[in-house]
Amino acid sequence: MHSPIPDYLLEVLESCAQDRSGELADYIPELASADADRHALALGTTDGVSYSAGDAEAQFTIQSVSKPFVYALAIDDIGLEAVRARVGVEPSGEAFNELSLEGGTGRPLNPMINAGAIATHQLVSTEGCEPLDDGAPERLARTESVRARTGRVLAGLSAFAGRELHIDYSVAESEFEESYRNRAIANMLRTHDIIGGEPTEAVRGYIDQCAVLVTVRDLALMAATLAGGGVHPVTGTQVVSAAAARQTLSVMATCGMYDGSGRWLARIGIPAKSGVSGAIIGVLPGQVGIASFAPRLDSEGNSVQGVEMFERLSQDMGLHLMSAEQPAAAAVRGITREEGPAGAATTRVALQGALRFTGAERVLREVVAVDADHGLAETVVLDLTQVQGLSSTAVRMLRELIRRLELDGHTVPLEDPGGLLEDR
Numbered sequence: 001m002h003s004p005i006p007d008y009l010l011e012v013l014e015s016c017a018q019d020r021s022g023e024l025a026d027y028i029p030e031l032a033s034a035d036a037d038r039h040a041l042a043l044g045t046t047d048g049v050s051y052s053a054g055d056a057e058a059q060f061t062i063q064s065v066s067k068p069f070v071y072a073l074a075i076d077d078i079g080l081e082a083v084r085a086r087v088g089v090e091p092s093g094e095a096f097n098e099l100s101l102e103g104g105t106g107r108p109l110n111p112m113i114n115a116g117a118i119a120t121h122q123l124v125s126t127e128g129c130e131p132l133d134d135g136a137p138e139r140l141a142r143t144e145s146v147r148a149r150t151g152r153v154l155a156g157l158s159a160f161a162g163r164e165l166h167i168d169y170s171v172a173e174s175e176f177e178e179s180y181r182n183r184a185i186a187n188m189l190r191t192h193d194i195i196g197g198e199p200t201e202a203v204r205g206y207i208d209q210c211a212v213l214v215t216v217r218d219l220a221l222m223a224a225t226l227a228g229g230g231v232h233p234v235t236g237t238q239v240v241s242a243a244a245a246r247q248t249l250s251v252m253a254t255c256g257m258y259d260g261s262g263r264w265l266a267r268i269g270i271p272a273k274s275g276v277s278g279a280i281i282g283v284l285p286g287q288v289g290i291a292s293f294a295p296r297l298d299s300e301g302n303s304v305q306g307v308e309m310f311e312r313l314s315q316d317m318g319l320h321l322m323s324a325e326q327p328a329a330a331a332v333r334g335i336t337r338e339e340g341p342a343g344a345a346t347t348r349v350a351l352q353g354a355l356r357f358t359g360a361e362r363v364l365r366e367v368v369a370v371d372a373d374h375g376l377a378e379t380v381v382l383d384l385t386q387v388q389g390l391s392s393t394a395v396r397m398l399r400e401l402i403r404r405l406e407l408d409g410h411t412v413p414l415e416d417p418g419g420l421l422e423d424r
């Protein structure tokens with residue numbers, strides 16, 4: 001038996017692929033030539049399982065999706081107060097590349113817009129860090145200080161992904177050549193002493209940061225690291241502190257989708273961040289990281305299909321942060337084999353607690369694993385006597401489990417005194 005989750009992700013991906021509206025970002029020449037029809041969707045749990053559908057191995061540049069991660073790194077490097085002195089936490093209500101600076105102080109309004117991200121890139125500490133041996137062609141050589149900062153950022157992003165990431169210098173170069181607007185922003189930041197040094201260097205480093213290559217699977221695990229309080233779900237590394245992860249998620253919730261942030265939070269209810277290569281990440285604290293990739297963008301610079309995919313996921317799986325359902329801790333009490341009379345064996349799947357998406361995912365996963373490892377008995381009893389509640393998503397997932405078990409020739413008696421799996 002296979003888990004239904006990848007099939008579900010594929011169905012969401014394909015149904016959203018019908019919408020071909022939107023345009024590729026063309027102000028970065030290299031992005032304008034990307035294959036507009038590649039698309040992928042992935043989900044990573046905080047205990048290290050990932051599911052994906054579509055072109056899950058396709059690499060693309062991370063662009064603005066890097067911003068929350070570098071913000072979290074900066075907070076741990078120099079402390080929240082020092083970061084807050086330079087970059088605010090208020091939504092700007094303006095486009096991502098607007099020069100949204102606070103009156104008086106000149107602080108960028110938040111770290112998710114370009115002004116804030118260019119400043120944040122300059123805040124990471126390079127102490128004890130090897131300057132990046134960048135492999136960039138000689139004519140594009142970066143100064144020592146740019147290489148040091150980019151080295152720190154690349155190492156940090158790699159820790160978030162749980163593997164060594166690389167920079168696509170052709171994308172970085174093509175963006176840098178046309179980066180008049182970001183250079184204007186950096187010059188303004190320099191005028192207000194928000195950044196020091198040579199403004200062009202800040203832009204150079206920030207653009208290299210945006211050109212780091214990732215897959216949706218990387219992004220789902222990076223998002224899951226934020227969901228898990230800074231702990232990478234697979235490597236177990238504490239990449240950033242729980243406090244930095246929480247601060248970052250708060251800012252993503254209010255500012256991550258630029259001037260569409262309020263609408264996004266109300267409709268979809270998942271702290272998120274988008275980028276102009278067509279990626280979106282979403283983070284449900286304590287539960288999952290989600291990543292989508294589809295390059296055509298709406299007028300706000302968010303992936304058209306990505307927004308639709310998140311809308312579907314949020315509705316189908318009951319993921320809205322403001323909904324009152326609570327996540328389950330340990331959903332599976334035990335999966336045991338009981339030998340009956342005359343060799344008739346039974347597998348008992350005993351569940352507990354209040355289950356929503358992540359709890360039910362856990363149940364599906366463990367049943368699939370037992371099936372693969374030892375095989376399930378012909379009769380599989382689903383014991384819900386210790387279950388206090390099932391969200392509608394959990395009901396659908398468990399029903400699908402039962403359907404698949406029956407298709408595989410099992411009988412699945414229910415012990416469901418509360419009638420939780422009955423038609424409601």
Ligand SMILES: NC(=O)CC[C@H](N)C(=O)O
Pocket residue numbers: 063064065096097114175182207210274275276277301
């Ligand atoms: N929204 C984005 O992804 C913007 C990132 C891009 N590198 C820029 O600075 O314009």
